[in-house]
Amino acid sequence: MQYLPIFTKLDNKPVLIIGGGEVALRKCRAFLQARGRVTLVAPEFCHELLEMAQEKTVTLVHDYFSPEQLDGQMLVIAATDLNAVNEAVFNAANERNIFVNVVDDQPKCSFIFPSIVDRNPITIAISSAGTAPVLARRLREKLETLIPQHIGPLAELVGSFRHKVKQRFKQFSDRRQFWESVFDSQVVSKVQTGDIDAASAQLDAMLNNTVEPEGEVYVIGAGPGDPELLTLKALQLMQQADVVVYDYLVSDEIMELVRRDADLICVGKRMGNHSVEQHDTNQLLVRLAKEGKKVCRIKGGDPFIYGRGGEEVQVLVANHVNYQIVPGITAAAGCAAYAGIPLTHRDHAQAIQFVTGHCKKDGQDLDWRSLAQPHQTLAVYMGVVKSPHIQAKLIEHGRAATTPVAIVENGTRKNQRVVTGQLGSLAELIEHNNIQSPALLIIGEVAQLHHELAWFGKQSQTSSFAQPLTDIA
Template sequence: MGALSVLPVFFSLKNKQVLVAGGSDAAAWKAELLAASGAEVHIYADTLDPVFSGLIEAGSPSGRFVHHQRPWGLDVFATRALAICDAENNGEAKAFFCASRAAGVPVNVIDNPPFCEFQFGSIVNRSPVVIGISTNGVAPILGQAIRRRIETLLPQKLAGWAKLAGDVRQVVLEKLAPGPQRRVFWERFTDWAFSGREALDGSQDASDLVERTALAQGARQGSVTLVGAGPGSADDLTIKAVRALQGADVILFDDLVADDVLELARREAKRMLVGKRGGRESCRQEDINDLMVDLARKGKNVVRLKSGDPMIFGRAGEEIQRLRDESIPVSVVSGVTSAAAMAATLGVSLTHRDHAQSVRFVTGHSRHGDLPETVDWTGLTDPATTVIFYMGGRMAGRISARLIEDGRSASTPVVVMSGIGRQGERRWAGCLADLEAGMSEIDPLGTGDPVLIGVGEVFVGLAARSDRHNHAGEDGCVTAKALG
């Protein structure tokens, strides 16, 4: 194990006496925290701030407050488990620190690290689940930011499930065999705890839960969750997606899914690449379907992790139908689709009321590798419609020609983006007439990396904003060079 700046411990204060010196708001906050932990808090101060007075009057649901209307002295440290002081100056801080040390009582002088033997840190409270976060006093704002991130991941109802876990533990020991049987129960219990539902109430309900689980274990069936990973960065994941990754036994992921997204999965989960890329050797959809069915029948919780949103050009319909045909439970967790990420990155509203009253998402090619003929191409020429082509890189020239042929203006603004939200993001902006040339700038080697093509008046002026070296063509079309 690497070096630890502090030792994280969880110390019971129930029915223990704690000393708080000072009557300030800061001292009140520490006193409230200590009493919430079950301590008997002895406060030494001539006067109390109104906040502190109100706290003492209201009382604590777990501990209690005792106010001594006098300053602290050497006689107040005996029998105390902890000592906290809001000192008025360094002289008082040093005196309190030395007195606490002499009495053998751990000491904390508020906001004065040289006179602290312990820190409070930031707390996420789902008691009996309590999470403490320490930066060893050097970055409290960072600690608060970490706490906020954890808060978003833990449902409020987790507290009830954690309490139930304590109530049901003895029943599990008595009725379930050690090893796989108990492990299966606790895995299911954890899934329920993160499901958002209310915890069961009462020991009889808990006992029935164990009985039902024991009877069902012989026929345990897995499930499949289709999860959208967003366009790239793990920051774009939804909380629900993170929870699904944390509960997965197996993750079948596309090769466009970023590594930092996979890092959020539970350590024990098996990761299997099933990437599908146009124009490249890749897994057949039928093989992916068979693999999901096989794993679920073996009792695995499977996450099918897809770039963007699984319900937007993600073959989700085919996968859901196959799983339903096999009577395998399937659910979907939405993700940020690439078009939305592109709009956010560019700062462009796809339905800006001055330019567009509708937006259409269109596949850039058919299953046969040609332009999709079932698309209403004439409808795509409406100047009040923003059109986003997915997977249209290899068809860029033909898309441009078809739209112009069917009536869309050759000077219609266009943007092409590759690697949206990733370190290697590239973009080109110009006119519909120059789309094929722009595509060659985005992908000069013809690698066929996925791109998004946006067509519409909402992108007007984007080229001018993108590059100071723009030039105007003979048709008045402004073109920006590809930017890495």
């Protein structure tokens, strides 16, 4: 190990920066964040440093560097453009055994600034010992996405209980076991949802042995398929799950991201082929949560858009099960974006309606008069089978047969396919191109913009809506 990672408490200790420009300013800010007492030495200073000096946050010495300026300092930074000065600072610091950092000159650094993931009071520092700072920065970005924001408040809460826990458990091993159970408990999700009082009450209850292990259900929208469209929150909760209850619509790449040792339960749902009845899925979620498990209920797209998430959450509420809801990118948004079709556009569509082609068996028919209005876009979910009906009803209620349409099959996935045409031949387009589920219908003038704006998917098969059908098939 070339550098020993230590976290130092500056707490008003003196640090010196030789230099008065942008770089010096950046380093100065880092020291001030850690409450260092900063002095800067340079013949001239940038205006931000001059302002900071006026506010008495830093001390400026308008002078050239001389070695005695280092006396009594704890750390020194050389941030000048002049090699000779930087070298002189380095030598003077070494003679005095003061830690020194010459900016951008790693051999002349006895300490370095790591890349930091800041979840105060939790801090993660990453260093490549100066060999690959960009790589270290990339690693930091990865960690930023993986480490949830609530880790900071959680650490603070836990810190405020340390004394009580020490009083309650005299043995170190008992204390460790207690903390392990806390981090597996509802305390974490209560902090996550911002309810620090409830988290604190639960910690108290755990200390007093008056709490039963509680499960929880995370109702998560996984988006239309591209795993990179998952939200950070979805990913973090997927990593915590004991059990994952998922639909067919959730892509394999997304299922790869759930915690390795979680139990996986597929509850199906393909049109006309419900492998598990909705009632049974609802009861399954309640049962698993009551067993104290963390249950990830993953759904394609957004759970509250044609996802029956609302019904499931109603059952959880009725059964007093804790839950969180994580929105996902709905198919209309994902498919449209990846097909280069803006759902609204000042010149073409001032409104968008999300519609299902697959109503309840006893459901009323759709409001075709409203759906056939011009200057709007329709995003039709589950519309493939009913496409002849949709086409006929829209035209019957006044939508032009020449209205552009796009059918996006497997939107946002590697095998995405986009077929375009006109409303008057919607059903034939679907049949001739053998469109498979999942597919979304986009009806409206915006559909023609696909030809101009499409960017994703080499395999996209587009058929000009201006062409006769025989050219398309």
